[in-house]
Amino acid sequence: MNQCCTECLLLVRMEPENKDIKINQEVLDHALNNLRNDFTDPLSNSHYQILTTIYKNLSPDNKNDEERQKFLDLLHFLYVLEYRNADSWYDVHPIVIDLLNRKGFLLDS
Numbered sequence: 371m372n373q374c375c376t377e378c379l380l381l382v383r384m385e386p387e388n389k390d391i392k393i394n395q396e397v398l399d400h401a402l403n404n405l406r407n408d409f410t411d412p413l414s415n416s417h418y419q420i421l422t423t424i425y426k427n428l429s430p431d432n433k434n435d436e437e438r439q440k441f442l443d444l445l446h447f448l449y450v451l452e453y454r455n456a457d458s459w460y461d462v463h464p465i466v467i468d469l470l471n472r473k474g475f476l477l478d479s
Contacts, residue, residue: 373401402465409449409465416440417449421462422475424450428459 374393377400381391413421420440423431430450432438444450450460462470470476 373405374398377401377404405465406469409463410469412447413449413469417444418470418473418475420444421449421466422470424460425462425467425470425476428461430460 374397377397378391378393381388381397385391416437417440420430420437421444424441424444430437430441432441441450445452445460449463449466451463453459453461467476
């Protein structure tokens with residue numbers, strides 16, 4: 371929603387006379403593309419492997435300190451979401467699921 375509003379604000383600034391600017395499919399698609407690109411830029415192949423594991427198992431597979439730190443970074447920057455109810459478990463952000471699909475990491479799921 372925030373990104374869509376930002377897109378509309380840019381349109382208002384570019385076309386101040388246009389009073390019919392609304393969040394529509396084009397604005398949504400542009401906002402999603404921007405978010406996807408922002409999420410993609412900092413990721414390495416090892417990040418994608420960790421994210422794939424979390425997507426499939428709802429938990430990380432921290433075999434060493436380096437992987438644990440990468441997992442914590444992904445959690446901190448909201449690539450991974452933590453849920454707490456009877457047990458704590460993790461899942462990946464919906465934009466990240468789309469990235470994993472686009473990059474072919476979830477083909478065998």
